[in-house]
Amino acid sequence: MQLWLIPLFPFAGFLVNGFFGRRMSKLAVSLVACGSVLLSFLWVLKTIAALGAPEAAYLEHYYSWIQSGALNIGVDFAVDRLTEVMLLVVTGVGFLIHIYAVGYMAHEGGYYRFFAYFNLFMFFMLILVLGANFLLLFVGWEGVGLCSYLLIGFYFLEKFATDAGNKAFIVNRIGDFGFSLAVFLIALHFGSLDFGRVFSLVKDMPVEARPGWITAICLLLLVGAAGKSAQIPLYVWLPDAMAGPTPVSALIHAATMVTAGVYMITRSAQLYLHSPFALNIVAIIGVATAFLAASIGLVQNDIKKVFAYSTVSQLGYMFLALGCGAFSAGIFHLMTHAFFKALLFLGAGSVIHALSGEQDLRNMGGLAKKIPITCATLFCAGVAIAGVPPFSGFHSKDAILGAAFEYSPWMYWLGVVTAFMTAFYVFRALFLCFFGSYRGHHHPHESPLVMWAPLAVLAALSLGGGYINVPKFLEPMFPLAAESGDDWTVYVSVAAGLGGIALAYLFYVAAPSVPEALAGSLHGLYRLIYNKYFVDELYEEVVVRPVVDGSRTLLWRGADASLIDGAVNGIGRLARGIGGILKFAQNGYIRDYAGWVVLGSIAVVIYMAFHGGAR
Amino acid sequence: MPPLPAVIHGPAPLSWYLILSAVLFALGAAGFLFRRNIITVFMSIELMLNAVNLSFIAFSYKLGRNDGHIFSFFVMVVAAAEAAVGLAIILTVFKNRQTLEIDEVSSLKN
Amino acid sequence: MNFLILSLIKAAVVAFVLMTTLAYLQWIERKVIAHIQLRVGPRRVGPHGLLQPLADVIKLLTKEDLLPSHVNKVFYFLAPFIAVFFALIAISVIPFGTEVNLGPVHTAMQLTDLNIGVLFILGLSGMGVYGVALAGWASNNKYALLGGLRSSAQMISYELPMALAIAAPLLMLNTLSFRQLVEAQSGYYLGFIPRWTIFQGPVPQLVSFILFGIAAFAETNRVPFDLPEAENELVAGFHTEYSSMKFAAFFMAEYANMVTVSCVATLLFLGGWQPLWPAQYGSNFLPTAMFLAGAALCFYHGFHPARSFDRITLPAAGVVFLGIAVVFLIPPVAAVLLPLFWFAAKVGFILFVYIWVRGTLPRFRYDQLMRFAWTFMFPVAVANLFLTGLAVALS
């Protein structure tokens, strides 16, 4: 089947663009970049056509990487139904976004650099998805983290961009630390890292056997997932990550990379099923994140920030689904979210492009006539995310909320409120952007074909994508949760979505004066939310400052300067002393040195002759 | 030792190969010690490498596995790299000092 | 012992044929070059100068063998022998045709079928340098030294692309024995496209064939790569100081190398003795037809002679041709001769290209030569090898 070809194509593209891109024409660069991703997309299609819907994972072993004692880690790729869904989402959406980026980045510097990083990201993402053991997963995990860092700091001349990149990288380090600990624990307890082996071992355990270390593994994995997928408490990096170019936000920070955590937890579902406590934590974190982020999103004025918080909140939804044990629902929402959130970001990018760099909602408005296509596609995404039936968001969100209701009603209600807020802030952004009168001073222009064609495709997907019945497809892996008998839950969530839209319409189209009044009356709450609950400041005080001070005083002055330097200098002095003695043997004649060597060898041979092993 | 004709006609003992390799190695060492021309010294190093290769091959014959062949293959590769760099160094030395006398290149002293 | 006798006989035959070929190759070269330059070429000695090679040999044998006083005697004597030795020994692994069974004798038309024949040839071509380099050094003459230097550098440089070009078809055919190589190239696509390596899938090796050809020119010090013996720069290059038989030795070595390389090219890329189109389309009758045509031509010119003695010689030649044409129709003999014919035809074609190029192309400049080797041929060869490997791995 040559699965290795799937990640190989983007990697080749990365090599070509990375090494020769500087000398290649922009056309050539974009052809290489998009072509390579298209090739791997086609190869994915071929693979899936060949495999169909495999009952068991189809595995390919390439090279045994690490062999130490019983532990034997190989470089092997595996494809099962979950992987197929992920592959399709990653390569498909990735390809669309690549095409979009050709138009969006057309006037930017470092064109080839951007696409080299982009391809590299695709490579690592595919490794992450295809890898058949935790170590390969971890390799891809770190790789996408690196690419995300590189791309957030793409405009490395601006300070805020590099700061955002560093923030993302450091926050992710925390998560990755948890993940690596989890991997060590798994290797320790199962003696293997292969998914197949580990999960079969877990499966064989009786369900009531719930050793603490499984919970530990699950929680550590959760830390990693929370870092990568921007969950509480590690979500702070994602909003800042919007400093990168918009296609990056769409591909990495909305569609694919940030969902890696969801994928990872789903992948290790067997482990979680043996630790209800960890599942519960996942659900709580998910719902809390969903609610918090949505509430922050209500008042942001930067269009990309709004969508960023929306991403965090939607990821919260997915975690809620996982926590409720509805893994397939989580993956379902992952897919639909990939569609409409990528669309939202690309649309936002197209708006920004039209306003040549303007991101503040307060300077937009009335763009509906100026950039109709973007407007239309964005509204498609809006209805999709707001969960308006029969569009994609409705199906997945309904699946999640249904599962949540089965799991615990209050989570369901929180989810409903979140759905309401989601609909509200998305449409707030859309109305502010497209309705009313233009408040900016640029001259908006519709985006070129290469940019709106992907928008159109994604719009179609986010409208109709809900009919791809992922839960049914994944049923052999994750049995469906029992359908909740009473379907009033569905009506409630739909009503919440519609209500949100209506309220947004009321506030920002019908009676634009109301929001200010409201913000004035609820001033304290408004400031609290507007400043994102002062979480960043909190972290600054509680985490960053002590670390910095501690390392400055204790580590640097104390340990480094006195201890380590002292030791090093001491060793140096010792060596100089010995050398002073030995230097008399150094007469600078190579042949004499050779003589010493021969003498030594003779000594060895004689030793061998009399007490050596040569008998 | 069996009588001579049998020795001549029969197969050669493995130890002969090993002894030959020892002799060649010693010759290489001797060349290193006696010759003063850098290139010749270099070549005696190659001679030693060859001797070692011979014993590799002989032993892998004894063990019935071809790992020894692979080792000597690597030895050849390394020797090639070494020859490239070493000869380049010799060229530079000659450019600098117009001599190949190894004893006159003794700036390591002090 | 039977094997020993057989091998001795075969060696004798091969040696005789090879020597005559070498001698006449030189005559052919002079003729072809002459016609390219609108001259007549040798025609005094024998009809159309056919006895010229004999005369040359006699001349070279009887010339005085000068021994310059300033040469390094040992290597001066050794060099030509080394050159000839490595040039001639290479022919021993070249198969000329399929097995022959004449009555009790069953043998391959080949001195020995090494299972590492290709490597053997590569090794010998690498050793061939010593003759030239030593000759250049031992002559103790600046032109000769320059010639030797150039040839050693040039041969090292062109070994690489040559080896890489050879590696690609080996990758596809997956053997190192020439006989199996040729057998792996038998058969036809669609019944008429021969499955030679230059046509065979997954990657037709046309590129590496061309690369190999170029590198072969350089390895044999032929125009346009004949810098080691560039007349107008270095009197006669490495064999400036050589005369009479030693000179002849170098000459022979050069031609023997040409023949060997042509044979290798034929075996690796042109399908050895596999006919150009399958037998059912009558490829077996091609030689007969050719010789018949030749005979007809001879008779025609014989009866309208340009010179008086053509009246005798040409019909005689015609009769000979007729005889050969008939011989090619006798089944048991034809079974032996047809492969030989095809092999000889391909080798002859390549040799003709050698001569043709010499008559056409100017000589490289030294830096051009090196840059060409390292910045063009080497990358192309590597890329071709990589592609072939990928294709073989995927198919």
Place this chain on the structure above:
Amino acid sequence: MDSILFLIFAAIAVGCGLNLVLQTHPISSALSLVGVMGSLAVLYLLLGGEFIAMAQLIVYAGAIMVLFIFVIMLLNAGGERRGRKRLWAPWAGAPMVAAIIGIGAYLIQRAAPRTAEVTFGAFQHGNPSDIGTNLFENYVLPFEITSILILIAIVGAIVLARKEIE
């Protein structure tokens, strides 16, 4: 038959090795080294190492030694002059070498089993396909590393040789 061949080529090898050490002119030493390598190649063949024998011819005799001869010719270096330096190594050299040979031979004779004999064709794993299989299955990493080494060597050689002396 084997031992005849062995004795012949061992004799050639030792003779050439002696010549390498004794000749004062580098090019004679180089040629005798080529002789050693050639005879060693034949011995490899006797030991069943077809591929390694050919590699010996191609790589060592065909490329490395040609490089040596090329450099010798390029520098046109003459024979050695009398050394003025007083070193202890050359004087102690002869006994040391004798010691190596003696002790080595003694060890080998004692260690190597009398029965172990070399017959041509008894060792079957020396053909290119087996070597390649083993090389690319068990020794991939060393192989790649040597390729890196070669690359470094090329770069280093170029850098060194290009350096202009002013």
